Amino acid sequence: MDEFDLVVVGGGSGGSAVAGRLAEAGKSVCLLEAGGRNDGFRVTIPGMLAFSTDKINYRFETVPQKGLNGRIGYQPRGKGLGGSSAINAMVYIRGHRWDYDNWASLGCTGWAYDDVLPYFKRAEQNERGENVYHGADGPLFVSDQKTPNPGSLAFIEAASELQLPRNADFNGEKQEGFGLYQVTQKDGERWSAARAYVEPLRNSRNLDVRIGVTVQKLELENGRVTGVTYSVGKRSRTVKARGGVVLSAGAFNSPQILMLSGIGPAAHLKEHGIDVVLDKAAVGSDLQDHLDYVSSWESPNQDLLGDSLKGTIRMAKGLIEHRRHKTGPWTSPYAEAGGFWTVMPDAPAPDIQWHFVPAMLEDHGRTKVKGHGFSLHACILRPESRGTVRLGSRNAADAPVIDPNFLGEERDLATLREGVRLSHRIAGSPSLQAFEPRDRYPIDIDDDAQLDELIRNRADTVYHPVGTCRMGADEEAVVDPALKARGIDGLWIADASIMPRLVSGNTNAPSIMIGERCADFVKAALAA
Template sequence: MQTQTKTQFDFIIIGAGSAGATLAARLSENPEFSVCLIEAGVKDTSPFIHIPFGLAFLARLTHLGWSHNTAPQQELNNRRLFWPRGKVLGGSSSLNAMCYIRGVAQDYQRWSDAGAKGWDWQSVLPYFIKSEKQQHGASEYHGDAGYLCVDDLRHTNPLSQSFVNAAEHVDLAQVKDFNGAEHHGLGFYQVTQINGQRCSSAKAYLSNAMARSNLTILTQAHVEKIIVEQGRATGVQLHINKKTLLLKANKEVLLCAGAINSPQLLMLSGLGPKEHLADQSIATIVDLPAVGQNLQDHLDVLVQYRCKSNVSYGLSLAAIPTYVKAAYTYTFKHKGMLSSNIAEAGGFDKTEFAGEECDIQYHFLPAILQDHGRSNALGHGYGLHVCALYPQSRGEIRLLSKDPQGELHIEPRYLSHPDDQKVAIAAVRKAREILAAEDFKPYQAREVLPGAEVQTDAQILAFIRANSQSIYHPVGTCKMGLAEDPTTVVDENLKVKGMSGLRVVDASVMPSLIGGNTNAATIMIAERAADLIKQEHSSA
C-alpha cells in the first residue's frame, strides 16, 4: 500500500496513459520541477501486457480497463458498443495493437485551419521525430534518439504476407513505411515494441524516469475533482488507500485522462455546460458549452473468413504443438509467434467518395477474434477490419451522476451522418476485393461475415448496423482551437479557457480525427505540450 506524505508539487498530472506518462517523463527531466503523476489503475505488471500476443486476452482482464459501454446506438440497431480504455500505467498504450501510425500532413493542416495554430504538419513532425527511436535509424521522417521504440515485427504469419501480396490484385502499391512519403497501399505495420516486447508509454517514458527523486507516481488513486480557487486550478482531490487526499499544484494541473475521462473530470469540477451541470447539481465555475462535445471515433467493420488450413492463429488440437514451440522460442529469444501483435498488416485505400487523401484503413488479422477477444473462437480463419478514417458523425460525453466513479453517457452517434453510411458500404466492398485475391486460394476459405448472400448496398448496410464495433480511437471532447470559438475547450497552448493553471493534454484536444491509429499522435501532443510548459515555467 502506498503511503503518500508529500502533498505539494509544481505539476500534478492526472492520468498515466499515452500522454500523461510522456508528459511526466519530459517535465521531470528538469530537476527544478517536482512532478506528481496520478493513475487510477494498477501498475503494468501483467505479462499479457508485455508479451505482444497477449493482446488477444487483454479485454478479459477487467482490472486493466475502464470497460466503458456506449449508449444504445440508434443507427446500429440500438446496440451498446464496448469501449475499452486502459486503466493501468501506460493507459491504452498498454492494451492497444501497437500499430505505429501518424496520419498524414493534411490531418494536421485541418487542425491549424480550425484554429489550432502551431499544430500544422511542419510544427508537429519534429515532435514525432523527437519521440521516436526508430529501428532503421534517423531520416527525414524518423528519429532514433527518442524514448518510443518503433520496430519491424519479429514474426509475421504467412496469411499476412498473402494479404500484402494481394495489393497487386487491387492495383495498390506495397508500402514499406506508412509514416514516410507515401502510405496509399498495403504492407506490414511497424509496431511500438522493443526486443520483441510491447513498448507502451509507461515502458518507453517511465521506466527510467521512475528513479528521479522529483517524480512521484501514484497508482490506484482516483482523482475526484480539480480544486479551483479564484479562477485558478490549485490542486486535486483524490481517493487513495480508502481515504480522501488533497494535493496542491504550485504551477499547473495537467489533465491527461483521455477523451472520455478528461471531459468527465472537467464537468465534475464545475467546468462545462452550465445547464448540464445544473442538472447534476454541480455548481458552475466556468460555463464551457463545448466540454464533452465533438466526440469522434473510427467505426470498424469486419470481413471474416474461415479456412481449412491451420496456418492461422487459432484454437484447435492441431495448433497445440505450434503454441508449445512458440512459448519456448519467445521465452528464450523474444521471437516467434508470441512477438506478433496479431494485427500484423494493413494499409490505406480510397473509396469512390475519397478526395486527395485515403479515406479508409485496413487491419488484417490472421485469426478469428470474437467480441474484442472476450470469448473463444474455435477453429482457423482470417479477417480484414476496415474503418472510415474521416467520419462526419459527431457525438458527446455526458455525466449520468456526480459520482466520480459512476457510469457516463457515451453517445458517439455512429453513422448518424449519411455520408458515413456510404463510405462504410464502399469500405466493405473494397475489403472483399482484397480477400478475393489469388494469394488466398490455397487456404480453402469461405466468407462467413458478411456472408455470400449479402451483396446489395441495403444488405451490406444492414450487416454494418448489426456487427460494426469501435476500433478504439475516441477523440475530440476537449477541442483545441481559438479561444473565442465557442466550440473549443482549450486554446492552442492547451490551456482551458476561462482558467489559469490548467491544461488538457491528450487525444480529447484533437479538433478532428487523424487518418489512422491515434496513439502516436497522442504522444506527439504530449511531447509538444512538455516544451510549451517548460518554456513558460523554466527559470532563465
C-alpha cells in the same frame, strides 16, 4: 510531500510523455494514475493483448446506438501506467499530413504537419534509423515485425494483385498503400508510453508516481487550478500544484473530471447538482471515433492462428519460446498488416484504413471461434458523425455515459460500404484464395440494403475516441493551440481529447506527440 510544481492526471500515452519530459527538465511532478504499474507479463508480452482483464482495461460500453440497430458498443480503454498503450495492438501510425494541415487551417496555429513532425521524431527510436521522417534517439521504441504470419504476407500480395501499391513506411512520404505495420516494441516486448517515459525515472526525486487512485476533482480558487483531490479507498487527499495541472485522462475521463470539477455544459452539471465554475458546452462534445467493420473468413489452413489442437500446441510452444528468446507468435500484434486507400471520389486523403488479422475475430475477440481463418477490418478514417461524453453520476468511480453516435451521418455509411466492398475484393484475390476461405457472413455484397444491414449489425469501434476537449482558436474551444484551458488558469490538457478532428490512423503515436508538445508549452509558460 503534497506540493509539487505540477500534477499530471493520468499515466496514459499523453500523460506519461508530459510527466516524463517535465520531470526530466527538473520540475517536481506528481503523476496520478487509477490503475497499477502494468509491468507484468500480461502487458509486456505483445500477444497477451487478447487477454486483457478488468485490472488493466476499463471495458467501457456505449449507450444503445441507433445507427447500429440499437446495439451497445464496447469501448476498451487502458487502465494503469501506459494507459491504452499497455493494451493496444501496438500499431505505430501517425496519421496523414493532410490531417495536421487541416488542424492548422481550422485555427490551430502551430499544428500543421511540418510543426508536429519534429515532435514525432523526438519521441521515436525507430530501429530502421534516422531519416527525414523518423527519429532514432527518442524513448519510444518502434520496430519491424520479426515473424509475421503467412496470411499477413498473403494479404499484402492479394492487395498488390488488385494493382494496389505496396508501402513499406506508412509514416513516410506517402500513407497510401498496403504493407506490414511497424509496432511499438523493443526486443519482442511491448514498449508502452510508461516504459518509454516513466519507468526510466522510477528512482528520480522529480517524479512521484501514485497508482491506484481515483481523481475526484480539480481544486479551483479564483479561476485557477491549484491542485487535485483524489481518493484511495475511503480516504481523500489533495495534492497542490504551484505551477499548474496537466489533465491527461483520455477522451472519456478528461471531460468527466472537468465536469465533476464544475467545468462543462451548465445545464448538464446542474442536473447532477454540481456547482458551475465555467459554462463550457464543448466539454464532452465533438466525440469522434473510427467505426470499423470486420469481415471474417474461415479457412482449413492451420498456418493461420486459431482455436484447434494444433493451434493450441503452437501457442503453448510459442509462449516458452517467447520467455526464452522474445521471439515467435507471441510477439504478434495480431493486426499485423494493413493499408490505406481512398474509396470516395472527393476525399482529400485516404478515407479507409485496413487491419488484417490472421485469425477469426468476433466481438472484439470476446467471443471465441473454433477453427482457423482471417479477418479484415475496414474503418472510416474521418467520420462526420459526432457524439458526446456525459456524466452518469457525481461519483468519480462510475463510468461516464458514452454516445459516439455511430453512423449518425449518412456519408459515414456510404464510405464504410465501399471500404467493406474493397475488403472482399482483396479477399477474392489469388493469394488469399489459396487459403480456401469461406465467408462467415455471406451476402450479395453489391446490394446496398443487405450490406448496410450487415454493417449496422456488426460494426463497432476500432478504439480511437477523440475530440471531447477540443483545441481551437475560438472561445468555445476547451483548450487553445498551446493546450491551455480557456477560461481557467493553471490547467493544460494533453491527450487525444484535444484533437479538433480525428486523425487518419491509429491514435497512440499522435497522443504521445501531444504529450511531448504539451511539456514544451508548460515549460515555456512557467518560464515566462
